[in-house]
Each structure stands twice: as structure tokens, then as C-alpha cells.
Amino acid sequence: MTATYRLITIPPSHYCEKARWALELAGVAYAEERHPPLLHLRAVRAAGGRHSTPVLRGHGVVLADSTDILEHLQRRHGERWSPYPLDSQRRLEAAELEEVFDTRLGPHTRRLAYFHLLQRRDLFLRSVLAGVGRGERMLFRALGPLPAFLMRRGMSITADGAARSLARVREVFAEVGERLAAGRPYLVAGAFTAADLSFAALAAPVILPQGYGAPLPSLDELPAEMLAVVEELRASPAGEFALRMYRDHR
Ligand SMILES: N[C@@H](CCC(=O)N[C@@H](CS)C(=O)NCC(=O)O)C(=O)O
Structure with missing residues (x-):
């Protein structure tokens, strides 16, 4: 398969x-271009994005938001996997849940994970430099503590911030747990949709599932405090659900 799309990422x-997960389920060929945080900005702008990753470019489109990418896959490449149900009520439900996870879960799992990872330079560097080109790897290392300083400042990564984020993550996990309590296998209707994928992917930094599309730390190398969080969340109904989504669909 020829890769006709480029996906600009922070690994x-x-x-x-x-x-990444959605592109793979849709069976769409793409080439991933990985950049470390901060150094991603030049690549993002050159590809036509604003400041954040992912950016998908190709086939005449530039999409600078993950939800826009899933919607595009539905419109143009929906034969193998349809992210949104065809029934309009269920479609709305899936899109609303995706938005909830994008806004109320993603920023908090990220802040929580970085709070712990930034205290372990070895784990942090391995994770943000995985698959990055040699020049940017060297530059990022040469910047020393500056990227970590800017990231802490940009995302308010402090002990208080991490504690607040853990509370937010627990809230969303409880809501997801309640939704699943009726014994349903998926969040919307009887099929794997954008809602399930978004929950599992955005929960991943605090669940550390097998099959994640870039290297994450393994359980046995985590700082004790982060391990306790990961174990608590993995054992919850929503955590078990996210792990199952990775096992069955990734
Ligand atoms: N709403 C966006 C959020 C993307 C996002 O926050 N990306 C982060 C990486 S996890 C990023 O690139 N942050 C760097 C920045 O915004 O400068 C989406 O769904 O694509």
C-alpha cells in the first residue's frame, strides 16, 4: 500500500x-512523522496545522484535530469501519461522548501522566523521542531541562494540578462505569464506535494498555505513586473496559 496521508504526531x-487507531481500523495507509513536544510546532505549521498534533495531511485535506480526522474517515473511508453509527440518535450520542472524553478526560490523563513522567528523565525521554529523527532527538536532548520546564508551565503540571486531574479522571471513569453497569458491551449501541475508541485512547496514559501505538513505560518501571494510580484505574469497571477495547479492537 502506498502511504498517501502524512500524520504529524508527538509519539x-x-x-x-x-x-492512529482510527486510521488503522479504517484500513487507510499513512506515514507517521514523529516529533518531540515543542519541536513539533515547526512540523505542525509546515503541514498546515495550528499548534497541536495530530495533523493529517493528504488527499487534498489538512485536518488539525483528532475528531475532524475521525469524521473525515467516516465520510471518505467508511467501508471497513464506521466511527459513527448510521442511526442519527446514536450518532449524536457517540459524538457527544467523544467530545466529553476529548475535553474532560484527555487533558487530565495527560497532565497526570506527565506529572509523574517528568520526574523520571529516562522514562520521559524514551517516550517522547521514540521514532523521532536523529536531528530532533539530539536537539531535544541538548535543550536539557528547558522542554520539561516549558511543559510544566504550559500545562500547569504541579502536584496540585495532578491531584485535581486525578479527581477529574475518577469522575469520568465513574460516569463510564455507570453507563456500562447495565451490562452493555460498548458505550453506544452494540458496536465499537468513536466513543469507545476515544475513551480507551484518551484513558491510555493512566491505563498503559498493551498495543498502544507508541512506547509507554511498563508497569514495573513506574514510580510507585504512578503505579498506584494506574492499578486503581485499571481495576475499575471503566479501566477494565478500556483494556478490553485495546485487547479486542487495537
Ligand atoms: N482537540 C485536539 C487536541 C490535541 C492536543 O491537545 N494535542 C497535544 C498533544 S496530546 C499537543 O499537540 N499539544 C501541543 C500544543 O498544543 O502545542 C485534538 O483532538 O486533536
Whole structure:
């Protein structure tokens, strides 16, 4: 297959994972171009994006948001997998849940994970530099503590911020758990949709599932405090659900 799409990413980014996973389910060929945080800006702008990853470019489109990418896949490549149900009520439900996870879950799992990872330079570098080109790898290392400083400032990554984020994550996990309590296998209707994919991908930084599309730390190398969080969330009904989505659909 010829890769006619380019996907600009930050390797461990869970919004990028959302796009990668969807592209793969849709059976669409793409070439991923990985950049570390901050150094991603030049590549994002050159590809026609604003400041964030993922950016998907090709076939005459530039899409700078993960949800826009899923909607595009539905419109143009929906034969193998349809992210949104065809029934309009269910479609709305899936899109609303996706938005909830994009806005109320993603920023908090990210802040929580970075809070712990930034205290372990070895784990942090391995994760953000995975698959990055040699020049940017060297430059990122040469910048020393500056990227971590700017990331902490840009995302308010502090102990208080991480504690608030953990509370937000627990809230969304509880809501998802309640939704699944009726014994339903998926969040909307009887099929795997954008809602399930978004939840699992955006929960991934605190669940650390097998099959994630970029290297994440393994459980046995996590700082004790982060391990406790991951174990708690994995054991919840929503955490078990996210792990199952990875097992069955990734
Ligand atoms: N709503 C966006 C959010 C994407 C996002 O927050 N991406 C992060 C990586 S996890 C990013 O690129 N942050 C760097 C920046 O915004 O400068 C989407 O769904 O694509």
C-alpha cells in the first residue's frame, strides 16, 4: 500500500493515538512523522496545522484535530469501519461522548501522566523521542531541562494540578462505569464506535494498555505513586473496559 496521508504526531500523545487507531481500523495507509513536544510546532505549521498534533495531511485535506480526522474517515473511508453509527440518535450520542472524553478526560490523563513522567528523565525521554529523527532527538536532548520546564508551565503540571486531574479522571471513569453497569458491551449501541475508541485512547496514559501505538513505560518501571494510580484505574469497571477495547479492537 502506498502511504498517501502524512500524520504529524508527538509519539506518546493520546490524541495522536486516537487518530492512529482510527486510521488503522479504517484500513487507510499513512506515514507517521514523529516529533518531540515543542519541536513539533515547526512540523505542525509546515503541514498546515495550528499548534497541536495530530495533523493529517493528504488527499487534498489538512485536518488539525483528532475528531475532524475521525469524521473525515467516516465520510471518505467508511467501508471497513464506521466511527459513527448510521442511526442519527446514536450518532449524536457517540459524538457527544467523544467530545466529553476529548475535553474532560484527555487533558487530565495527560497532565497526570506527565506529572509523574517528568520526574523520571529516562522514562520521559524514551517516550517522547521514540521514532523521532536523529536531528530532533539530539536537539531535544541538548535543550536539557528547558522542554520539561516549558511543559510544566504550559500545562500547569504541579502536584496540585495532578491531584485535581486525578479527581477529574475518577469522575469520568465513574460516569463510564455507570453507563456500562447495565451490562452493555460498548458505550453506544452494540458496536465499537468513536466513543469507545476515544475513551480507551484518551484513558491510555493512566491505563498503559498493551498495543498502544507508541512506547509507554511498563508497569514495573513506574514510580510507585504512578503505579498506584494506574492499578486503581485499571481495576475499575471503566479501566477494565478500556483494556478490553485495546485487547479486542487495537
Ligand atoms: N482537540 C485536539 C487536541 C490535541 C492536543 O491537545 N494535542 C497535544 C498533544 S496530546 C499537543 O499537540 N499539544 C501541543 C500544543 O498544543 O502545542 C485534538 O483532538 O486533536
